[in-house]
Every structure is written in C-alpha cells, then in structure tokens.
Amino acid sequence: MDTPDLKQPQFYINRLLSLLAFNRRVLEQAKDPATPLLERLKFLCISSTNLDEFFEIRVAGLKQRIELGVTQVGPDNRTPAEVMDAISSEAHELVEEQYRVLNEVLVPALEGEGIRFIRRGSWTGEQRSWLHRYFREKLLPILSPLGLDPAHPFPRILNKSLNFIVSLQGRDAFGRSGGVAVVQAPRALPRLIQLPSDETGSGAYDFVFLSSIIHAFVDELFPGMTVTGCYQFRVTRNSDLFVDEEEIDDLRRALEGELPQRRYGAGVRLEVADNCPDDMGDYLLEEFHLGREDFYRVNGPVNLNRLLAIPDLVNRPDLKYTGFTPGLPQPIAYQPDLFAVLREQDILLHHPFESFTPVVDFLRQAAKDPHVLAIKQTLYRTGPESAVVDALVQAARAGKEVTVVVELRARFDEEANIALANRLQEAGAHVVYGVVGYKTHAKMILVVRREGGRLRQYVHLGTGNYHPRTARLYTDYGLFTTDPGIGEDVHKVFLQLTSLGRASDLQSLLQSPFTLHDAMREKVQRERDNAEAGQPGRIIIKVNSLVEPKLIRDLYAASMAGVQIDLVVRGMCCLRPGVEGISENIRVRSVVGRFLEHTRIYYFENGGSPELYGSSADWMERNFFRRVEVAFPIRDPRLRIRLLRELDAYLRDNTQAWLLDSDGQYRRAEPAAGEAPFSAQQALLEELAEEM
Template sequence: MMASDTSTSLDQSDNTEEIKALASYLEDIHPPTKKSLIDLKNPELYINRELSFLQFNWRVLQQALDEDLPLLERIRFIFIFSNNLDEFFEVRVASLVHWANHHPERLGPDGLTPLQALAEISKTCHEMVTEQYRIFNDVLLPQLATVNIHFLRRSLWTDKQAQWIKDYFINEVAPVISPIGLDLAHPFPRLVNKSLHFIVALEGKDAFGRESDFAVVHMPRSLPRIIQLPKHLCRKGDNFVFLSAIIHANAEELFPGMKVKGCYQFRLTRDSDLFVDEDDVEDLANALKLELQSRDFGTSVRLELADNCPDKIAQFLLQKCNLTEQELYRVNGPVNLNRLLSLSDMVERPELKFKSFTPSVPKLLRAKSSSIFSVLKQHDILLHHPYQSFESVVNFIRSAAADPDVLAIKQTLYRSGSSSPVVEALIDAARSGKEVTAVVELRARFDEQANIEFANKLQDAGALVVYGVVGYKTHAKLCVVTRREKKKLRHYTHLGTGNYHAGTAKLYTDVGLLTANKKLCDDAQRVFLQLTGMGKAYDMKLMLQAPFTLHSGLINLIDQEILHKRAGKEGVIKLRMNSLTEATLIEKLYEASQAGVEIDLIIRGICCLRPGLKNISDNIRVRSIVGRFLEHSRVFYFANNGEPQVFASSADLMDRNLYHRVETCFPVTDEKLAKRLVSETIDIYLQDNSQSWELHSDGRYIKNVAVDGETPIRAQKYLLDHICPSSD
C-alpha cells in the first residue's frame, strides 16, 4: 500500500468512538469485575522520581566495571556518571531546595516532602560518589597501568619529570591564574558554577606586610585537567599527571616568601535552571541572554572537596558557600572527573575503544536516478539511528533547499549543535528564496546560547524564526516540505523521536519517518500553524499531540487493551521511553495489569511505577538498557486484538512532556515498517540478557545475566551487526 493511500482506521476521532462503542457492548455481555479496593494513588505504589534517576546513574556507573567493554570506554562511563550527577544537582536538587524553602509541605506522588527527598538523595549520592572514586582509583587506574597508560603520583616523579612539570607550571599555568589572598580588601570571591578552585592555607607575611590564613586559586576552564608528559621523559607507554598535582607541587611559586601549609581542590555546584517570566517580557531572546549572564551564580547546592582537607577549612568553605555537611562531598581524587573525558582522544589505542562502524543507508535512498520526493510518493522510509545514517535526514532537507519546485520548508529545532548541517541547509534554502520557517526552542536547557546564535543566523538569511508558544517548550521533532507538483501543492514530512543534531545522532538511538502520507503531512502542517499562528487546536487525523490529545489518547489506547482482555481476547502493551513519571498513566497501567493485560516497559531512565506488586502490577515488567549508545527512542505498541497500533513519539510519559510541551506522537501505518520498528526497538531489547536491568518492586535494578547454555544477547551489538553491514 502506498503511503498516501493509508487506511483511515487510525483517525483519532473514529478510534475514540470505537472504544466507547466497544466499552458499551462489553458491559452488556461481560460486566467488568468489581473495581479493586486497592487505592492506586497510595504513595507506596510510586518510586520517587529523583531516587529513580539516581538508580539510572548507578547503572551507568556499573558499566565501568563491565570487562566485556573496552577499557577506555569503561573510563568514559565514569565521566558520563559525573556529568549526569552535575546536571542532577544543577536542576533537580536545586528545584527541591526551592520547594523546601518555599513550600516545604509539598508532597510528590511518592509521599515524600522536599526535605525528606533531599535527605534520601544526599545519602544515596554520598554512597555513589564513594563508589565512583573506588572504581576509578582501585579498578580502572591499575588496569590502565597494565596497558601502559599511567597517571603518575607526585611521589613517583623523577627529577627530570619534576623539572619539566615545574616549567610547565611557570609557562602555561601561572600566567593565566590570579590567586586571591583573603583579607578585608579581598573578601571571599564569588565562585563560578562547577569551576575548579584550590583553597590554600598560608603562613607568614607578604611584601606589603599583610597576613592571610587562606587564599583561593581559580583554575580557568581553558586549562586541561590532565597533561601528558613528553615521551623522552618516560620509560614506556603514555604518562599523564593531573593538573591538581601540578598545582599542589608548585603552589609556593604563587606566594613567594610565604609558607604553604596545605592546598586543597574544591568545586561548587549551583542552581543552573533559568527562569524567564514569559508573560512579562517583550523579547524572549534578549531576556534569556540576560539570564544566561547570571547562570553561573545561582544558589549553591553542592560542595565537592578533596578528602584530605582539614575539617576547619571544610567548615570555612561551607560557611562561605552557605551549605551544610549534607551538601559536602569529599572525594578521593581529582574533583570533576568528567573533565577527564579527553583521555580517549589523547591516546592512540584503538584496541581500547569501541570499534568504529559505518551507518547504513536505506536501499530506496541510494538510487542516484530518483529524487527523494519521487521515492516518498511510493514508500514511507523508516530510519533507525545511529545504525542508519542521519545523513538521510540532512539530505532530505538539502534536497528541498536545492529543488526549484519546493516552495517552503518548516522545521522545529530543539537542539541542533553549534555547527549544524540542518541549519546550514535551511540557511541555503532561505537565501535561494524559499519560505523557511524555523520554530526554535530557545529554552532547551544548557543549549540556550547556541540556539540564540543559530536563530540569529537564520534570521539574517531571511528565514522566519519564531520561538514557539509562551509557557510551552516546543519539543516536537518535525520538518514539512511543501512542493509544487502539476499545479498542486504536496507536503513531504520527516517526523522523529530525536533532535536534528548530527552529533548526537551518532551516539543516541532514535527513529525517524520520512513520508508523503497525506494525513500525517497535513497533521504536521497543522502543528506548525498552531505554533506560528493563533486559534483553537486542530483536530488531528492520525497524530496524537501534546498538550492536547496525547495524554487522553494514550489513556484510550490502554483502555482499549483492558476492554479486549475483559472480553477474553488478547491484551498486550509494549512501551519504550526515557522516563515514566506521570501519575495518571501509571495508575492506568496498574489498572490494565489488574485486568490481566500483559505489559512490558523498556525505560532507560526514570520509572516511578513499581512492577511486580501482587494484585496491582503482577503483569508489568520493567527493564532498562544501558550501553554504548544512549537509548532515546520512544515507541508505543498496542496489540489491539490482532491489529496492532504502533506509534513513535518525541515525548516521554512525564508531566512536563504531556502538559507543558508541544510534542507529537505519530503512527507508523505501513505494516511492514511497523513490524520492523517493534522488532528493532522493543523485541530485541526484551531478549537482551547482557546489558539489560530488571526493575524490582522495591525500586532496585538487577542486571540480567545469560545462564549456562544461553546465548548472550546485547541488543545494541545485535543491531550493529544486523543493520550496519546491510544496506536494506
């Protein structure tokens, strides 16, 4: 069946009426069982959102212990763990601190107050950070040494190495830092978020006769955190020293004539979420620029400090940072391990890294004789990144930019990167006279500055740039191309689960659909009209859309499975996403489980649902995959009594996605592509017995391990082996 002739069976209005009719019929012939007396809103049925995230980050950390992974990749997971934890404190912990200060009585679905949640977070994070440094110091560094990658402690430096390091300090480090002695004229400095600092304990008087107990030394981000020693100074292998060791060894060079009694590294983490009152600003871009200037100086939420720092100095820093012991994290090693990510690039050891791979290109897109638009008239094309090349999406937009019959391109941009081929293609299209509309989400967290910059470039090229809808982030991933064909206009559309970011498309798993399906294209066009214009929400033919129909549509689809099961038919739901937190949907899934519906959930990160609870979630299984690629696809499967309905979505099942963002959830109507999508994004993951983790009802995740005689299956490796070598 050609995409443009797809059946209308998925029309949302028709679907809703079918469910209502089925429900009425079933009540007559098969009355529902008496409603459960169990209160499905009971807080004990819900896992705390923040603690669930920390469980996910724990799974990331455990990758560093997986000896089936290349050694330098295991190091990389240590750094990813650190980066995740940074953002967690900057955003989630900072938010809880705000609630604790202003609404301490506020309860989440799990029943915890903000203060209770913060106490649990502190306990868990302290345990996790201790384990992180244990793995780094006691497992990974010794294993690096066995392959001749060495981090040299000061006590092991030879005289020649020490002299080279001192020269490096004098020539490369000292000229770009400014020590601040603390006295009446130099009060404690305003510390920049996540910047490395040293507090130095001093004794004696300086050239002006001043005495100071302490000084603070700030390390600019331009300075590398690990430095490679020249080969001629080392016996063998690659040899590195930490910047912190260089500072410690040469601190007295910064304070001539004074005695350095101690030098201790520390780092302060601050609230980095931006707040702009969108109802009270005339120019969102300018308002965000002003907010970005103050991002580095938000409320303090965490202090990381060398574990050998005396308690007296630690208390001094806590007092200056307005923090308590609960927010103090003593670390046995370099502060901020995620800055050591550069190690992999500094070492030419391919055997210690993942093997490179070449993403495949769908066979239909490889023919040079046919344009992409002629192909899409006949076939939908499903793309599965990173196993299939993101260049297919870029080429779709480039082809539109170069095609004289294309009149307009409309594109959402959430995260695109600082150097984006998609943005460049849109700029080319605008300069060639096409109508280009870009809906740029300026509030994409930590990408605000980059988005402002490429929005300005698009405007300079003549594109119409809009910033979405006040109060709602535009998180939908879609592009609509309008082309004149035989005196008629026709739309072509790309819909996806991931950002239009060529970099992350190599690291994240996502799916996309290229289609000329008239109903899907018309729905996508309506989304853009809502984003750029004014008026009531459009009725969608095939799509579900947040904040209007996605939540209710998913509820209806779950109800459909419940009704089928109660009628003695098959009831199956398979959902994969990044996070599940929305309480009403969780409650509905509990209800479906109680009705006997079989439910498999593949959730990479946060899951607030408790599976395996007797008489509540016996029929729900939850697993998480952590591997080489960040699992990012959202795919929803409903068995529908033998006529499966399969959707892909830009949205996770979280309150923010369902109620406070513009999101799209689109059906894959081609039966062959729908089967392939479920096979590649759900079924193979349910077979994974090497990198999958099962969630238990107590909130713990247990890793699946292949038993004797069972073939080990890693879903991501399976897909690399079966998709990348193939061109189909």
C-alpha cells in the same frame, strides 16, 4: 474482592531516587570487563556528568521548594525534605563508588595498558623539571592568587570550576600576616597534561593532572610566605534559568540577559579533596551557604568528567568500541532523489545504526529543488555547527519560504540556539520561538513541493533531535512519509506554533498539550476492556522516563485485568512492577549500553488490529501538559513488522538490560541456562550498520 486504592504511596517509586538509580547503572558499565577499557573510563565520566546535572537542576529545584516551605508530597508520599535526605545518602554512596572504581579498578587496569596518571610523589627528576618549566611558562602568568582579608572578600566562584584553598604562614610584602587564599584555575587550561616522552623519559601515555602541578608549585604564587596546606574544591550551582514569560516582550533578549547568571547561581553541592581539614571544609561550606549534607570528600580530582579527554588523547583502537559505518535502507542507498523514493514508500531510519545523512540530504535537496516552495522545521537541539542549519540557510538564501521554530529554552543549549536563530534570521528565514509557557519539543520537518499542478507535502518526524553528532550516540527513529493525513496534521501544528489561531483537530497525529495524554489513557483502557472481554491485551512502551501518575494507575488497572505489559524505560520509572495483585503482569527493563537509548515507541494490540506510534514525548507530566509534542502512527505494514521485531530485540536483551523488581531495585539480566548472550544494540549494529 475490594478494588485496591491505586494511589497508595507504596505503589510508587520516587522519581529523583529512580534517576539516581539510572546513574548507578551507567556506573556499572565502567565496572564491566566486557566493555573496552577506554569506554569504561567514558562511562565513569558520563556518570559524573549526569550527577553534575542532577545537582544543578533536580537538587537545586528541590532545595528551592524546601526553602519556600513547600510540604506537598509526591505520589510516593515523601516531602521535599525527606526526598533531600534520601538523595544525600544515595548520592554520597554513589560518589564514593565512583572514586573507588577510578582508583581501585580503572587506574590499575589503565596502567596495565601503559596509560598512567603520574602522582607528584612519583615524578622523576626529569619529569619534575619539565613540569616546573611548564608551570612557570604556561600557568604562572595567568594564575591570580587571591588573599582573603577585609579588603579582599571571598571571590565569586564559577559553577563547577577547579579551585584551590590555600593556608599560609608568614607576612607578605605589605606586612600582612598569612591566612587563607584562593587560587582559581582558568577554564582555558587543560586539566590533563601529557608528558613528552623525549624530554622526560616518560611513557607514550603518561599524564599529570593540572591540580598536581598547581599543588607542587603553589608556593611560588606566595613569595616570602609558607604554604601550610593546599586543597582543591569545586562548587556546583543552581543552573536552571528562570524567565517570567508573562512579563517579557522578547524571550531571546531575556534569555541572553539571564544566561550569564547561570554561572553564579546558589550553591547546591561542595566537593573537596579528601585531605582537606575539617575547619577549612566548614569555612567553605559557610561561604557557599551549604550544610554538611551538601559536603562531598573525594579521593581524586574534583572534576572527574575531565578524564573524558583521555580516550581522545590515547590512540588505542583495541581499547575502544569497534568502529562502524551507519547503514542506509536499500530504497535510498542507490537512489539519490529522496523525493522520488518517498513518493513510492515510507522510509524509517533507526539511528545510529542507520545514517542521519538522509535527513540532511532531504533538506539540501529541498533547498536546491526549484519545485520546492516552502520548508518548515522545529529545532530543539542541533549543535553550534550544524549541517541542518546550513541547509536551512541555503534554502532561505535560495528564496524558499523557510520557517523555523527554535526552542530557546532547551536546557544547556540556550546560548547555541540563540546564535543559530540569529544566523537563520540573517539569512532571511522566519524564526519563531514557539509558544509562551510551552517548550516546543516535537521533531518535525515539512517540505511543500509543487508537482503536476498540485502541492505535495513531504514530512520527516522523529523521536530525537536534529543533531548530527548525537545521532551517532543516541538511538532514535525518524520517519519519512508523504501520507496526506500526516502531512496535513503537521501543517496544522506549524500553524499553531507560528500563528495565534486555535488548536485544530488532528486526524493522524496525537499532540501535547491537547490530545496525547487522553489518547494514551484511552488506549490503555481499551486494552483493559479487551482483556476483561476475554481478548488478548498487550502493551509495549519504550520511553526514557515513565512518571505521570494517572497513566501509571491506568497501567496497574490494565495489569489487574490481565493485560500483558512490557515497559522499556531507560531512566526514571515510578511504576513498581511485580506487586502481587496489582502489577504482576507488568515487566520493566532498562537497557544501558554503548548508545544512549532515546527512542519513544508506543504499541497497543487493539484486539488484533495493532497500533504503533513513534513520539518525541516521554510519559511525564511536562511532556503531556507543558510541552508541544507529537506522536505519529507507523502505518506501512513493512515498517510495523520491522519496528516490532526491533522492539522484541530489546525485550530479549540478556546482557545490557536491567530488570526492575517489586522492591524498586534493579538487577542485571543474565542469560538463562542454555541461553546464548544477546545484546539488542549489538544485534542492530550487525543487522543495519557496517563494521569498519
């Protein structure tokens, strides 16, 4: 039989369309009656926020390629223009479904629980009086209507800001005839106003949209004129940053200069109220240099994600997930000295089911310990007020040798990372910004401690960021170890990042951009060779994205040889499973639940001597070739057994898992006949955490 050409486009799913499909799975959580009601509202908002970023980065980049005349196709053989057409169709359907879910599903369900959004036409006299006073006292003094004429050109509109285009009749104080004006809602204003029950007779959780208040009283912004129409709109702009790293001397200063421009990048999407007349919509499209394919009419607020404030404003625990206290592994639950524990055994933490506190405690103990000489750490995302940074500052002030590799180009965290880099430098830490041309995405801490006349290296390696807040929302693994081989390799990687030396040979870690990609290909090939020799072949990969075409082809070839392959891919997956004769032995699932799946785990059967790695890297070109990443082995037999058991839980999930079919569509997993419902995340909560 002829060997098929594994580069044929029918074997590949377009990466951007796959990312949109993930957002559909998020939206499905908003429709799931098994999810608490206020959490369903959150999922709707998350789907909206995800779509914003999709346009700001992905669609913006695609538009730039089209404008430059790029016709290069991806593995699926679609040109940028063809992908843009498909995205426009899918995105319009997705947006329509978002607002259908809001208006037909969530709003009625919330009203049934006494949580109401009061429309202008339903205001009582008391509510209207209070809102009118609110408008005059809180809004009118800071709103600046901008009439449009030759002396008043169309204003600069901030990315994703709430605005109104207003049509007018009559003459103003200077005798100018009416026309069109723009009203911009300052970002400092709340988008939802809770009505006080004592003054308005409203329910405890009655809310009014800011846009409704401005609509109701917009005529007061134009005295002597008649408002004939008022329509909200929002423009999404290209928010990617471009810095020519070969032409700059100071990356931090260059980014500081570029950040303000993000708010006014090229327009990529226009959202308007569904009652906006065609001529007004066309006028806005012309102002933002957009086409009809970029035009989205919405039946509701143009900034859906602002509804995310509701769960915080509504004190209804019965409509939210049950609270929990992250657990602690037994060895460190009763022993405050982490160094003593780690000298005896490795520790694996699975967040958020287990606490992130030991990571912060590790740094705090190192800061105070007189025997600790040096601390080195990478920071990709950590938040503006971070206990991790506090501990590093404390260590630097205590005279420790503190070196921090801060990635300034972590998307949408650039400004926060510049601020924390300045703070660390002021405390006396050595701060470097990684390597020109490569984002530092590896998650590493190295603590060097003098013990009995020699130096011992304590290491933490993670699959996720050193961010205490997201550690409550994202699933990630963190490994503490004193393995000498791993410690020496981490030391070498830090030398690469801070000095100008050549790449060193690593004995334990796999590293991008040097060895990780080749190593993964070799390990997949080894499973294929073993299967062809009659031995069992088995691969389990859990990542956020699987895109890199060479590895996809390698997985296809391994499947054809009989290797059993399970892929747990949260978001983008370009591999097409279940294709006859090609990928019949490959199964792909995506788990979407209470927590954002973020762990990256690689498992290879290796002829009965299994290899298991945690990593910071997804299987994407950028992670293999344009980032500094590490994959670290899990060597402790106890931890390997545990991690495999937890991986198996994801493969058994039949309530929050979505199965990818050969046609590129996802279908929700369901319990088989006689099979009990099983959620991996819920099982891990029950096993590792403590419910409140």
